[in-house]
Amino acid sequence: MMQAPGKPSTVPLNVVLIGFMGCGKSTLGPRLAEKLRFRFVDTDNLVVRRAGRSIPAIFAAEGEAGFRKRESAVLDELLAGKGRMVVATGGGIVTVPENIPKLKRLGCVIWLDTPEAAIWERVSRNQERPLLRTENPRETVRTLLEARRPLYRAAADIESDSSDLTPDEAAYGLAECARMHFAGWRPAENG
Numbered sequence: 432m433m434q435a436p437g438k439p440s441t442v443p444l445n446v447v448l449i450g451f452m453g454c455g456k457s458t459l460g461p462r463l464a465e466k467l468r469f470r471f472v473d474t475d476n477l478v479v480r481r482a483g484r485s486i487p488a489i490f491a492a493e494g495e496a497g498f499r500k501r502e503s504a505v506l507d508e509l510l511a512g513k514g515r516m517v518v519a520t521g522g523g524i525v526t527v528p529e530n531i532p533k534l535k536r537l538g539c540v541i542w543l544d545t546p547e548a549a550i551w552e553r554v555s556r557n558q559e560r561p562l563l564r565t566e567n568p569r570e571t572v573r574t575l576l577e578a579r580r581p582l583y584r585a586a587a588d589i590e591s592d593s594s595d596l597t598p599d600e601a602a603y604g605l606a607e608c609a610r611m612h613f614a615g616w617r618p619a620e621n622g
């Protein structure tokens with residue numbers, strides 16, 4: 432149901448972008464933040480800043496488990512924040528079960544459900560992602576994506592495949608979706 436006019440929203444005013452590596456979170460995020468007049472933050476950047484070393488260096492020294500601990504700590508930090516943020520998250524943030532309710536508490540969670548072929552096309556262009564430094568990265572993308580899809584779905588308020596749009600078109604559409612979410616509109620309640 433639409434929220435009664437004048438009634439303050441109880442939904443936290445943040446947008447949280449989730450999705451697989453290369454799904455477009457860091458490209459769309461700043462554009463979406465600009466449209467909503469929110470601040471853009473990126474959990475990977477915050478982890479790197481807090482750790483004082485790069486993601487590959489964190490994985491090398493502390494393993495994936497060490498990285499996940501740092502990522503969860505950043506999520507806790509954001510939960511204590513004031514809001515009005517667009518938060519781009521690392522693709523594996525949903526693999527820590529306790530993070531899922533936290534993502535939902537943080538705000539309107541949008542899953543960028545980009546097709547596998549487009550993801551591969553993007554991630555194969557850079558070697559910065561430790562989890563894809565395998566003998567067969569194409570196969571790694573396939574298996575990781577398959578395992579994570581249900582986790583993204585469980586966390587998401589909104590699912591969006593905008594791979595055939597320009598980043599600005601996609602950001603425009605997502606900003607409208609987020610505004611409706613903040614106004615209390617829910618698809619299930621509106622048929």
Ligand code: S3P
Pocket residue numbers: 450451452453456475486520521522523524559560561562
């Ligand atoms: C990871 C995704 C990366 C980064 C790290 C682990 C993952 O972020 O957090 O390399 O497990 O999918 P992006 O999704 O921004 O590439």
